[in-house]
Amino acid sequence: MTQIKDNNIKNDFPIFKQAKVKKRPLVYLDSAATSQKPHSVINAVSDWYERFNANIHRGVYELSETATKKYELSRQVIANFINSPSSRQVVFTRGTTEGINLVAEAWARKNLRAGDAILLTTMEHHANLVPWQELAQRKRLKLKFLEFDNQGELILANLAKQLMGVKLVSLVYVSNVLGTINPVKKIINICHQKKIPVLIDAAQAAPHLPIDVKKLDCDWLVFSGHKMLGPTGIGVLYGKRERFEEMDVYQTGGDMIRNVTLTKSTYATYPQKFEAGTQALAEVVGLAEAVIYLQAIGMERVSSHDQKLVTYAYQQMKKIKAVEIYGPQTIKRSGSIAFNVQGIHAHDLATFLADRGICIRAGHHCAQPLHEKLGIPASARVSFYIYNDKRDVDLFISALQAIIKEWESIKARNT
């Protein structure tokens, strides 16, 4: 049904037919921020409201029972997608950000003591930095950081030494700026030799790479639905059984309880324990549909398509003298390329490209410390997904060349 061929897969995404930018077809190169949605996901969400909408886990009438089945089946779809040993180990969250906050509050707040250290990297998205800063302040914990080199790759030479005093490691799988694919399996192995649990931020990995939590052996893994063709407002927290068992409650209220009296409550076991209140039901079903769509293509093919496109774009950009690219110079990157053009601020560049109908992102991409380390206030970023093709890259490159040419001639006139 679904094929990754130039111009073919775009047909599954209505936005490419409907949306025009400056009366031109959409050239969308901002999927690292959020992805577009195929018909099947949009239909699954509207179908939910048209045919299945009822609250789950509560009603005894047929509609509610069907809704519950669909919700729990979606959990199984996600569990299969990441090779989780059980669907019970899949908790629905609002996204990566909430998943990390959940682990910080429910596991780290309970299990870490003053003086303990958490190891992060200097390439983290703020979502995997700020919750730990907050917790560190409250509990007098230390934060330590793995640095990256000028190829955008983590420096692991001293990892074993750096793990002294560390009681938790939390790191990004694929950098949302540099596109670096971090060797998380290797890092997890080293940490586990020292019995240190590891949380993986897979926000940019789950859309592009096959994920196997059993093989990775990570303690937790989090991702967001909206970056992988699913709706906004829905994400996943996978956790090992023993970790979930060590965790306190996160939010409290309806649906996560076992028994409530006026003075005391007991709680359900996971996953319900971590899903307080009415969940984003249509979004859960939409996310499962997104996963079904990706699986129909095959994550190996998704990954190879994205890598081919990113490599092609990289090679074309490398030919432009004024362009400076950050991150890996080899093909060991996924999804995105961050760069700057000499003399043009990233925001101006994004605006000039927007005038030509090309959607890219500019700024610090929620990774200010990473930009500080690179010594730049901001970068431009192009990011790709399965609906992008060579033509999108060519349009971007020719627009980029035209902007640089125009800019240079203005400069020449003014000097």
Ligand SMILES: Cc1ncc(COP(=O)(O)O)c(C=O)c1O
């Ligand atoms: C690597 C990484 N981590 C975390 C996040 C936060 O994701 P969300 O805003 O969906 O919670 C993002 C979003 O861009 C990201 O790229």
